[in-house]
Amino acid sequence: xxxxxxxxxxxxxxxxxxxxxxxxxxxxxxxxxxxxxxxxxxxxxx
Amino acid sequence: xxxxxxxxxxxxxxxxxxxxxxxxxxxxxxxxxxxxxxxxxxxxxxxxxxxxxxxxxxxxxxxxxxxxxxxxxxxxxxxxxxxxxxxxxxxxxxxxxxxxxxxxxxxxxxxxxxxxxxxxxxxxxxxxxxxxxxxxxxxxxxxxxxxxxxxxxxxxxxxxxxxxxxxxxxxxxxxxxxxxxxxxxxxxxxxxxxxxxxxxxxxxxxxxxx
Amino acid sequence: xxxxxxxxxxxxxxxxxxxxxxxxxxxxxxxxxxxxxxxxxxxxxxxxxxxxxxxxxxxxxxxxxxxxxxxxxxxxxxxxxxxxxxxxxxxxxxxxxxxxxxxxxxxxxxxxxxxxxxxxxxxxxxxxxxxxxxxxxxxxxxxxxxxxxxxxxxxxxxxxxxxxxxxxxxxxxxxxxxxxxxxxxxxxxxxxxxxxxxxxxxxxxxxxxxxxxxxxxxxxxxxxxxxxxxxxxxxxxxxxxxxxxxxxxxxxxxxxxxxxxxxxxxxxxxxxxxxxxxxxxxxxxxxxxxxxxxxxxxxxxxxxxxxxxxxxxxxxxxxxxxxxxx
Numbered sequence: 001x002x003x004x005x006x007x008x009x010x011x012x013x014x015x016x017x018x019x020x021x022x023x024x025x026x027x028x029x030x031x032x033x034x035x036x037x038x039x040x041x042x043x044x045x046x
Numbered sequence: 047x048x049x050x051x052x053x054x055x056x057x058x059x060x061x062x063x064x065x066x067x068x069x070x071x072x073x074x075x076x077x078x079x080x081x082x083x084x085x086x087x088x089x090x091x092x093x094x095x096x097x098x099x100x101x102x103x104x105x106x107x108x109x110x111x112x113x114x115x116x117x118x119x120x121x122x123x124x125x126x127x128x129x130x131x132x133x134x135x136x137x138x139x140x141x142x143x144x145x146x147x148x149x150x151x152x153x154x155x156x157x158x159x160x161x162x163x164x165x166x167x168x169x170x171x172x173x174x175x176x177x178x179x180x181x182x183x184x185x186x187x188x189x190x191x192x193x194x195x196x197x198x199x200x201x202x203x204x205x206x207x208x209x210x211x212x213x214x215x216x217x218x219x220x221x222x223x224x225x226x227x228x229x230x231x232x233x234x235x236x237x238x239x240x241x242x243x244x245x246x247x248x249x250x251x252x253x254x255x256x
Numbered sequence: 257x258x259x260x261x262x263x264x265x266x267x268x269x270x271x272x273x274x275x276x277x278x279x280x281x282x283x284x285x286x287x288x289x290x291x292x293x294x295x296x297x298x299x300x301x302x303x304x305x306x307x308x309x310x311x312x313x314x315x316x317x318x319x320x321x322x323x324x325x326x327x328x329x330x331x332x333x334x335x336x337x338x339x340x341x342x343x344x345x346x347x348x349x350x351x352x353x354x355x356x357x358x359x360x361x362x363x364x365x366x367x368x369x370x371x372x373x374x375x376x377x378x379x380x381x382x383x384x385x386x387x388x389x390x391x392x393x394x395x396x397x398x399x400x401x402x403x404x405x406x407x408x409x410x411x412x413x414x415x416x417x418x419x420x421x422x423x424x425x426x427x428x429x430x431x432x433x434x435x436x437x438x439x440x441x442x443x444x445x446x447x448x449x450x451x452x453x454x455x456x457x458x459x460x461x462x463x464x465x466x467x468x469x470x471x472x473x474x475x476x477x478x479x480x481x482x483x484x485x486x487x488x489x490x491x492x493x494x495x496x497x498x499x500x501x502x503x504x505x506x507x508x509x510x511x512x513x514x515x516x517x518x519x520x521x522x523x524x525x526x527x528x529x530x531x532x533x534x535x536x537x538x539x540x541x542x543x544x545x546x547x548x549x550x551x552x553x554x555x556x557x558x559x560x561x562x563x564x565x566x567x568x569x570x571x572x573x574x575x576x577x578x579x580x581x582x
Contacts, residue, residue, distance in 0.1 A: 022135070022139065025139075026139055026142065026143060029143060030088075030143055030146055030147070032087070033086065033087035033088045033090075033091070033143075033147075034086070034087075034088065036087055038085045038086050038087055038089075040085060041079070041080070
């Protein structure tokens with residue numbers, strides 16, 4: 001991990017691949033959170 | 047349950063307790079039920095952020111106990127630094143996901159604007175805390191962050207009060223003053239959320255924006 | 257606002273079906289899950305720790321840059337020598353029209369670049385070194401016109417300097433005592449003497465690295481290493497980390513402005529340009545942060561969640577009720 005990172009250059013953006021992975025991961029996590037069903041609690045009053 | 051003579055009582059203690067009972071009764075602080083519409087994974091981003099903060103603080107306490115040189119000279123020290131580094135990454139990652147979620151839920155509605163604003167302040171103070179942390183590393187990265195960062199601080203007029211080249215000052219802010227600030231704000235934020243409860247869904251048609 | 261605060265939770269949630277939801281279990285799972293994740297990440301990837309650059313390392317690895325920087329300090333042409341407040345009054349600092357915060361508090365961290373980085377260390381080193389002592393006397397007793405002439409000649413010659421036997425050698429010329437002074441300073445630096453001298457400043461305990469860092473920032477050695485690591489301002493550096501580690505992705509908007517017009521342009525716009533980009537961006541980010549905090553009160557910004565209905569996925573049960581819902 002101490003080797004220099006590779007960079008992506010698109011338009012004026014200059015981003016390291018580790019940073020790009022983090023950002024893409026965040027977008028994916030958010031999308032997954034939107035669609036994956038959430039386990040329901042009991043409908044009975046406890 | 048509440049003394050009917052409360053208003054006449056001059057007791058500050060009684061009035062304080064009654065205020066707390068009104069503002070945040072125990073069954074609002076620790077409810078065992080939520081409205082049925084609390085059923086999305088988006089709701090967990092906030093609590094995961096808190097969990098990350100807990101590990102940031104615990105790993106940070108170990109690092110500060112052993113002194114700022116430890117992680118450079120000890121394998122175990124380096125491991126605790128790694129725990130601290132990755133906890134911070136997770137803290138910001140989930141905090142931003144929480145921000146996105148609350149934004150698209152318009153979580154500030156129905157009297158919750160202050161909760162939102164405290165959240166933005168937490169974001170800003172967290173950035174300052176991380177900044178002082180990166181400056182406290184005592185390695186090449188911290189050298190260049192200091193040399194480069196001083197220009198923005200100086201341009202803003204605060205560079206002589208917040209001297210990023212002064213390790214002692216940055217370290218003290220990082221291990222004590224700013225974590226106290228973040229913790230206080232997070233507790234306040236949680237109290238605000240619990241006292242009002244989660245916001246209702248956005249009304250399907252019409253309805254006010256706030 | 258007052259009326260809203262008197263709405264109790266019972267009133268707010270009146271008629272809404274409740275379901276059991278275990279908050280304590282939730283945070284317990286979050287703590288355990290995150291602990292496991294962070295332990296794995298730490299064990300697999302560790303964390304970055306590139307050792308710091310020392311003045312000794314700088315002087316050993318790039319002696320010509322070191323001597324050039326020291327000469328420029330005497331000339332007053334380095335970044336720190338001409339910086340202005342809070343270090344000295346040699347420069348005006350950044351301003352936008354009448355807005356010049358850097359001037360508001362004066363010279364609160366006084367640094368005399370030429371004295372602190374060159375002359376004072378040489379005075380210490382001249383104890384027992386008669387050649388250096390004589391050179392220093394010659395320098396301090398010379399008129400400033402003479403000093404300027406020597407400095408100009410020497411710094412021009414340094415552009416073609418070579419390193420021979422650890423000494424920086426230049427073509428023959430009229431440099432006065434400068435070659436003796438600079439090669440002695442180089443020797444002190446290479447032996448680690450300057451790292452200590454610039455830190456302790458006559459005291460035993462110190463935690464303030466202002467002088468050493470300003471001096472290193474005046475040269476090109478440290479900034480060259482930073483450029484290789486993509487840490488400089490024009491490389492989105494604020495976001496980046498050494499090695500292949502993720503950096504500070506949350507700073508993307510802070511660093512982005514440095515890459516775009518008018519902040520990266522000499523002419524700029526309405527008085528904001530590359531010369532006062534730090535001030536301009538501090539002001540801009542203060543405004544944007546305030547706007548983020550005030551989203552609940554800003555029409556348009558607070559209505560986007562209604563227009564981009566991601567909330568319909570978050571609250572899908574509410575919008576497509578099945579049996580037993582509201």
